Amino acid sequence: MSQENQAFTKMLFSNANLASTMDVGFKGNPNIGSVVLNQFTQSANFSTFETNFVDGDRVFIISSIFGGTGASGFPLLLKKMRTSTNTALANAPIGAVTLLPYFNLKTNSNSSIQADSFITKTKAALNYYEKNVTGNGTLDDMYYLGDDFTGYSYNNCDGGDDQINDAHIIEMLAALSVIDFERKNLAPATTRATSFHEFGLQNTPQEAAIFSDFGNKTKRIIQQPLTLMSLLNSYLNNRSVKHRSSQRWAKDKEGKLGENFFKSDFFADYSEFKKLFEEWQEELARNNMGFKPFNLDSEIQDTDGLSKVVGVAPKYKGIKTPWRKEGYDLIDENLGKHMKQVQDNLSASSTFMELFYITLSEICSENLNIK
DSSP states (O other), X not given: OOHHHHHHHHHHSOHHHHHOOOBTBOTTOHHHHHHHHHHHTTSHHHHHHHHHOOTTOOEEEEEESSSSHHHHHHHHHHHHHHTOSOHHHHTSOEEEEEEOOOXXXXXXXXXXXXGGGHHHHHHHHHHHHHHHTTTTXXXXXXXXXXXXXXXXXXXXXXXXXXXXXXXXXXXXXXXXHHHHHHTSOOOOOSSOOOEEEEOOOSSOOSSSBOGGGSOHHHHHHHHHHHHHHHHHHHHHHHSOHHHHHTSHHHHHHHHTTSTTGGGSHHHHHHHHHHHHHHHHHHXXXXXXXXXXXXXXXXGSTTSOTTTTBTTOOOOOSSOOOTTXXXXXXXXXXXXXXXXXXXXXXXXXXXXXXHHHHHHHHHHHHHHSOOO
């Protein structure tokens, strides 16, 4: 740069800013991010996105507001899209969720990121957004999410592989804003008034949140699918391949779901997904605020296998007798009954998913009152 530009740059950025590497983000400096991200909007990736955007498509932007990358990138992307030469993109429905502070960081004098600046940066960003994002007729819907971040502290890392934060309930709820926006009846327009949304719990959790702490709308979206997944994983954890292969449902349809299926590449891939799902649950449960809607398998040993959902006791028809099927035995029995409902021409993997979906959906409805 010329000597004049160098002097001007030093007025805007500290020496530490100028010496900082950007390989892990902008380290809580939106002033740097807003400069660097201008280059992204001129990249081949953005050009491809812009060129292929057509009428009927929508945009949803996910960002944080108390750091550097998200706080600077969100307004820049919105402005670039609204001034696009592609009218489908320029007039498209655009929504966004912005995450206010929701976790704390341990003090680390060697880190360029300090949690005590989160609120100040959030206020500054909100002031800018009021004029240049939500107040200028360019955004359809704005979702706000945050939490009291003063309690649980993550390790203070600038980013990269060392920043391995546990999953957080706020991140799960932020994903629900995408679903809410997708369901809105929005049409292309040249200007719009922004609708604002916040999220609240129906009850104050005693410790970690459970399903009954949410409102009915949220429960309808997440309770049954997560319960189906948790029941399936719990059954697989507690019924060996030998046991499964001996069941009626595994022998039907020419043994499509017999022992060979549980040695297949599909089931190996599913087992890896199951492991990640269970890790996600464990991280959510131990965070603060936590989300622990399910009992761990270790917590319900020697009890009813359907006692997975916290606060929901399984119910069964008829009088309890030695012959009444409960827990995992009921799952086995119902799998055998429902196998005939699955189409014969499905692959083994599709048969597996369809059979367990039909069976566990029925058990959720009839035995757990989860619909």
